[in-house]
Amino acid sequence: xxxxxxxxxxxxxxxxxxxxxxxxxxxxxxxxxxxxxxxxxxxxxxxxxxxxxxxxxxxxxxxxxxxxxxxxxxxxxxxx
Amino acid sequence: xxxxxxxxxxxxxxxxxxxxxxxxxxxxxxxxxxxxxxxxxxxxxxxxxxxxxxxxxxxxxxxxxxxxxxxxxxxxxxxxxxxxxxxxxxxxxxxxxxxxxxxxxxxxxxxxxxxxxxxxxxxxxxxxxxxxxxxxxxxxxxxxxxxxxxxxxxxxxxxxxxxxxxxxxxxxxxxxxxxxxxxxxxxxxxxxxxxxxxxxxxxxxxxxxxxxxxxxxxxxxxxxxxxxxxxxxxxxxxxxxxxxxxxxxxxxxxxxxxxxxxxxxxxxxxxxxxxxxxxxxxxxxxxxxxxxxxxxxxxxxxxxxxxxxxxxxxxxxxxxxxxxxxxxxxxxxxxxxxxxxxxxxxxxxxxxxxxxxxxxxxxxxxxxxxxxxxxxxxxxxxxxxxxxxxxxx
Numbered sequence: 368x369x370x371x372x373x374x375x376x377x378x379x380x381x382x383x384x385x386x387x388x389x390x391x392x393x394x395x396x397x398x399x400x401x402x403x404x405x406x407x408x409x410x411x412x413x414x415x416x417x418x419x420x421x422x423x424x425x426x427x428x429x430x431x432x433x434x435x436x437x438x439x440x441x442x443x444x445x446x447x
Numbered sequence: 448x449x450x451x452x453x454x455x456x457x458x459x460x461x462x463x464x465x466x467x468x469x470x471x472x473x474x475x476x477x478x479x480x481x482x483x484x485x486x487x488x489x490x491x492x493x494x495x496x497x498x499x500x501x502x503x504x505x506x507x508x509x510x511x512x513x514x515x516x517x518x519x520x521x522x523x524x525x526x527x528x529x530x531x532x533x534x535x536x537x538x539x540x541x542x543x544x545x546x547x548x549x550x551x552x553x554x555x556x557x558x559x560x561x562x563x564x565x566x567x568x569x570x571x572x573x574x575x576x577x578x579x580x581x582x583x584x585x586x587x588x589x590x591x592x593x594x595x596x597x598x599x600x601x602x603x604x605x606x607x608x609x610x611x612x613x614x615x616x617x618x619x620x621x622x623x624x625x626x627x628x629x630x631x632x633x634x635x636x637x638x639x640x641x642x643x644x645x646x647x648x649x650x651x652x653x654x655x656x657x658x659x660x661x662x663x664x665x666x667x668x669x670x671x672x673x674x675x676x677x678x679x680x681x682x683x684x685x686x687x688x689x690x691x692x693x694x695x696x697x698x699x700x701x702x703x704x705x706x707x708x709x710x711x712x713x714x715x716x717x718x719x720x721x722x723x724x725x726x727x728x729x730x731x732x733x734x735x736x737x738x739x740x741x742x743x744x745x746x747x748x749x750x751x752x753x754x755x756x757x758x759x760x761x762x763x764x765x766x767x768x769x770x771x772x773x774x775x776x777x778x779x780x781x782x783x784x785x786x787x788x789x790x791x792x793x794x795x796x797x798x799x800x801x802x803x804x805x806x807x808x809x810x811x812x813x814x815x816x817x818x819x820x821x822x823x824x825x826x827x828x829x830x831x832x833x834x835x836x837x838x839x840x
Contacts, residue, residue: 406804410581410600417599423615425576425597 368446369420374439381415382435394436422446469789471800481505482694482820487797495755495815495829496799500772501663501744502820503737504694509730516729524722528555529712532722540732544699547735548670548685552707554700555728557720559688562698563657564590565716566686570655571596571624578612579626580604580638582807584657587626596624603631603807606642613650623652629661629672633807633814635773637661640672644681655684663692663738664772669745689727693734697723747819748772751826755817758830762837775801776813776833784811787836796832 369377379392386392386402398404404412409429417424420442428441464470470488478486482502483494503509516536526532537555545553556562567590571577575596579587582603591598602608609625616623625647627638640656647654658671666674669692673682683704689697700707711717723731738744749772756770765777778784781802788800791813801812815829 405809407809414581414600414602417615418611421615423576423597423599423612425599427595427597 369442371439371443374416374420374442375435377416377419378412378435378438378442381412381419385412392435394434394439396435397433398435398438399433416442420446464785467785467789469785471785471788474792474797479505483818483822483825485797488792490792490795492792492795492797493821493825493829494797495817495821496797497818498660498691498816499694499818499820500660500692500748500816501694501734501738501741502818503692503734506694506734506737508737509694509733512729512733513726516725520725522726523724526721527718528722529718534722534725534728536725536728536732537722540728540735541699543732543735544701547668547739548701549679550685550701551703551705552701554707554711554714554717555723556698556700556717557723558696559659559686559690559698560586561716561720562686562688562700563587563659564593565714566655566684566700567591567626568594568716569710569714570594570653570684571622574622576616576619576623577626578609578616578623578652580628582631582633583626583628584632584659587628587657591626604636604639606639606646609643610646610649613646613652616650620651625652625654627654627656629656629658630664630771630773631807632660632773633801633805633812634767634775635660635771636768637665637672637771640676640678640682644676644678647681653683654681655686656682658685658687659691660773662687664745664748669738669742689731689734692738693731695727695731695734697727697731744819748817751817751819751821751823754823754826755815755829758826759815759833762830762834764833764837772817774815774817776815777808778811778813781811784813787813790836791832794832794835796829798829 382392385404385408396402413424432438432441474488476485476487482499482504485494524532541553541555563586567587571594573595577591577596578599578601580603581600599612601612627643630637656673661671663669665672673679684700684702686700689695752772753770755774760766767775784800791798799814801814803809806812
């Protein structure tokens, strides 16, 4: 199973095209308020991660996900 | 920070629209002249955004049934179906719906929202899984969020993507509800239900189809996309509304599962709200009968849909992917969509303005819906209004 760092790395890769120009991505980057993702883009991000890791990511995790770190942690919990 | 801060983005848009002198989300219908014409915000318009697909809102038989029910039963039931709010008409309508859909059981709800939200929130709970089409209606999203099941989206109208997501569930498929719509409300595109049903047969789970925008439009009897695709046996639950093709308000769920009798008393949107008014039930029953007696309405509807679709496409506008009674014109720039909506109104065509996040993409839509009651001349006038707006930027 992938570990936290693998999830993190992939999230950075997937996020690059979505994030606003010129913003440097890091673990504490906030998906909506900082990177400017719309709700639709957050859903697309989840779909891409599901396909890359061949796993199910329920939308139920989203209320607890604010930053890239939160998302990587949530994926690790789903797929321990 | 205050409770109100989160509403500021909405207030900003309202202020922007007010400055432009345009109020697309509160347009007032001042007078109805017919099912297809009205005075809206002072303009005499052809109604091209009302979901009144069969044009039955002013049918004499529906009007008479509603008036008679008011005289005999009063204006409201003043209570829940579970208490004093089940009248003979509610029970009769449930029987008639079950017969129409050729299903064993049916439930009548007070609104279509209550039906989809109620079924979505009740059928699957914590520990269960819901796999839904990404473009599902807000009532479906609201319901599944309330229910607490794990919610997984599959890409819109993509059976291969559904296949992938069901495969990943493994044994959890036994506790999985798949939710799709028949015709999608914003773009008017149909679900590939035969393929979706095949995926369901391959893995298992239960399938719920929301036929809100397809009742009375498709299938030999007008039962919707499931009938047209020949997969009604694969569909466990059909939900829908009385507020479109049947011209009233209310919702329903039909199923062959005997469990529906018990499920009824677990649905909070069924229990904790007043039942539909007698006049609503009476006109709905009349409309359901007329829909079956007048299959030609379906033909008129599709003729009009084809005419509008072809006309708008010929103007070079970006229209929906397929011909449907819902014809959406995609406008990339939000301000252009607002401007066009306003000018269409002034030219005598009322359509729906849809902006993100209500639209399925980041674009805005000018959403038209046609009616069997539109004349070909009215459809042409709608097309002419679009042509005028497009050619005079």
